[in-house]
Amino acid sequence: MATTSTIGVTAPGIAAKAAEKAPRAPFITAASLRGMAANLIPPVVVMIAFLVIWELLCSRPGAGLPPPSRVVTEAWDIIVNPFYDNGGTDKGLFWHISASIQRVALGFALATVVGILVGTLIGQSDWAMRGLDPIFQVLRTIPPLAWLPLSLAAFRDGQPSAIFVIFITSIWPIIINTAVGIRNIPQDYRNVSAVLQLNPIEFFSKIMLPSAAPYIFTGLRIGVGLSWLAIVAAEMLIGGVGIGFFIWDAWNSSHISEIIVALVYVGVIGFILDRFVAFIGNLVTRGAAA
Amino acid sequence: MTYLSIENVGISFTRNGRTNEVLRDVSVKIARGEFVSLIGHSGCGKSTVLNIVAGLLKASTGVVLLEDKEVNSPGPDRAVVFQNHSLLPWLTVRENVSLAVDKVMKGRKTKAERNEWIDHNLALVNMTHAAERRPNEISGGMKQRVGIARALAMEPKVLLLDEPFGALDALTRAHLQDSLMEIHGRLGNAVIMITHDVDEAVLLSDRIVMMTNGPSATVGEILKVDLERPRRRLELVEDPTYTHARAEVLEFLYARHAKPAVAA
Numbered sequence: 343m344a345t346t347s348t349i350g351v352t353a354p355g356i357a358a359k360a361a362e363k364a365p366r367a368p369f370i371t372a373a374s375l376r377g378m379a380a381n382l383i384p385p386v387v388v389m390i391a392f393l394v395i396w397e398l399l400c401s402r403p404g405a406g407l408p409p410p411s412r413v414v415t416e417a418w419d420i421i422v423n424p425f426y427d428n429g430g431t432d433k434g435l436f437w438h439i440s441a442s443i444q445r446v447a448l449g450f451a452l453a454t455v456v457g458i459l460v461g462t463l464i465g466q467s468d469w470a471m472r473g474l475d476p477i478f479q480v481l482r483t484i485p486p487l488a489w490l491p492l493s494l495a496a497f498r499d500g501q502p503s504a505i506f507v508i509f510i511t512s513i514w515p516i517i518i519n520t521a522v523g524i525r526n527i528p529q530d531y532r533n534v535s536a537v538l539q540l541n542p543i544e545f546f547s548k549i550m551l552p553s554a555a556p557y558i559f560t561g562l563r564i565g566v567g568l569s570w571l572a573i574v575a576a577e578m579l580i581g582g583v584g585i586g587f588f589i590w591d592a593w594n595s596s597h598i599s600e601i602i603v604a605l606v607y608v609g610v611i612g613f614i615l616d617r618f619v620a621f622i623g624n625l626v627t628r629g630a631a632a
Numbered sequence: 633m634t635y636l637s638i639e640n641v642g643i644s645f646t647r648n649g650r651t652n653e654v655l656r657d658v659s660v661k662i663a664r665g666e667f668v669s670l671i672g673h674s675g676c677g678k679s680t681v682l683n684i685v686a687g688l689l690k691a692s693t694g695v696v697l698l699e700d701k702e703v704n705s706p707g708p709d710r711a712v713v714f715q716n717h718s719l720l721p722w723l724t725v726r727e728n729v730s731l732a733v734d735k736v737m738k739g740r741k742t743k744a745e746r747n748e749w750i751d752h753n754l755a756l757v758n759m760t761h762a763a764e765r766r767p768n769e770i771s772g773g774m775k776q777r778v779g780i781a782r783a784l785a786m787e788p789k790v791l792l793l794d795e796p797f798g799a800l801d802a803l804t805r806a807h808l809q810d811s812l813m814e815i816h817g818r819l820g821n822a823v824i825m826i827t828h829d830v831d832e833a834v835l836l837s838d839r840i841v842m843m844t845n846g847p848s849a850t851v852g853e854i855l856k857v858d859l860e861r862p863r864r865r866l867e868l869v870e871d872p873t874y875t876h877a878r879a880e881v882l883e884f885l886y887a888r889h890a891k892p893a894v895a896a
């Protein structure tokens with residue numbers, strides 16, 4: 343501002359332009375820095391406090407769990423080498439995690455396709471909705487692992503059984519939310535489609551899916567969370583490569599520090615999956631909530 | 633030379649075993665290019681009449697004939713501008729219009745011709761500047777204009793308007809009434825418009841159909857409005873034909889068929 347006013351005497355036009363632009367010029371302003379700090383400082387402070395308390399509590403002799411300092415030194419190998427592969431199940435965390443994510447991706451993708459189709463069919467009919475809703479409400483409360491023996495009996499193999507557990511765990515919220523979304527399609531949109539004489543396929547893709555999308559994504563978000571809960575537990579039982587098995591294996595070899603590192607990974611991946619689905623949902627449903 | 637004929641239409645709804653007759657013996661004949669308003673108290677069954685003509689509801693008795701053919705399902709030859717615009721919120725203004733154009737004009741026009749037709753209709757209602765915006769980013773008046781553009785773009789034989797300007801402020805409303813008159817003058821579609829506004833009815837219509845109160849509502853009286861077109865609202869204020877028509881409608885609505893006091 344001070345500079346523009348001195349130029350202003352000789353070249354008022356330029357000065358006015360410079361003054362106009364001035365507020366936009368700096369990318370990082372003091373205000374935006376303060377805003378960032380306000381968001382960053384509390385979690386960092388809480389995190390440090392948590393680690394300090396943990397360190398203090400677990401440093402005394404006879405403590406059941408290792409303090410964070412020992413976790414880092416003991417598990418240093420697996421922290422810095424996530425990509426090693428010694429064959430069999432002796433692999434870095436990256437490989438375990440990616441095996442788990444693949445199972446979730448497959449089971450969840452199946453659940454998404456089947457769940458949306460079934461939800462759409464059910465949402466169309468009052469009768470089906472009334473008849474099936476109580477059954478779904480019961481089925482959806484069955485804990486994921488309770489399905490495992492049944493699916494092992496059916497598939498006689500760990501891999502498809504784990505995927506089936508993901509599928510059956512995550513499909514209920516998808517079906518239920520899709521059906522509710524379809525039922526809530528405003529009569530107005532149906533009228534528009536009737537006047538335009540949309541055929542059933544056009545109606546499905548151009549009216550039903552977009553209109554029900556916010557509901558569908560609520561279901562998908564719940565579903566992906568449940569999938570991740572289920573896969574860790576299922577892998578503990580079926581073995582093979584996977585983060586659940588890794589944790590179970592570490593427990594059997596009393597590597598508590600490795601378990602703690604693995605838990606951090608599980609938490610972070612679960613968080614990322616949730617945010618990923620929410621992000622896609624925001625992209626797709628942009629504007630749909632008018 | 634009847635173009636659209638509503639003949640002895642009646643409809644009853646049955647709910648919880650109780651039958652409720654909403655319309656009885658509604659008959660109106662409309663000529664090509666004629667602008668007809670439907671006026672009556674809230675709940676008498678105006679939207680129901682319009683939905684029957686649109687084919688969205690089935691009449692229990694009577695028929696609707698368009699060019700001597702029975703109307704029994706919805707179709708783009710009877711485009712509707714709904715009471716609450718009903719644009720699809722996930723589509724932009726342009727996409728809302730193009731959904732209709734691409735569906736209705738497919739096979740008749742090439743892709744390029746359709747695009748041009750979409751632009752033409754958006755320009756008709758002065759919405760070109762906001763074509764890429766979504767419905768929740770534009771004002772109520774603009775939404776209503778897009779709804780009208782979408783309906784006009786189908787090149788309907790009959791344009792059905794359900795209180796198209798009901799939710800708008802007086803200035804926007806006057807502006808859109810003028811656009812509608814101008815567009816109607818140019819295209820010459822037959823129009824049925826529902827309204828609550830006596831001035832709007834007189835200003836825009838060739839004839840005003842006044843409905844009695846429900847249940848079993850029917851056509852009470854049909855008033856012909858003999859005013860030259862194009863009409864200009866300022867010149868009409870003192871016009872004896874205008875004031876007389878206005879008085880007739882008011883008399884019908886508030887003296888002879890006053891809304892029964894709501895018992896509650």
Ligand SMILES: Nc1ncnc2c1ncn2[C@@H]1O[C@H](COP(=O)(O)OP(=O)(O)OP(=O)(O)O)[C@@H](O)[C@H]1O
Pocket residue numbers: 645646647654672673674675676677678679680681846
């Ligand atoms: N699908 C339906 N089932 C049962 N009753 C209905 C149905 N549609 C309309 N009605 C009844 O028909 C009557 C007329 O409704 P309609 O919507 O046509 O009134 P309207 O004249 O358009 O009112 P408004 O001016 O408030 O829009 C109302 O009493 C309403 O309850």
Ligand SMILES: [Mg+2]
Pocket residue numbers: 678679680715794
């Ligand atoms: Mg109505």
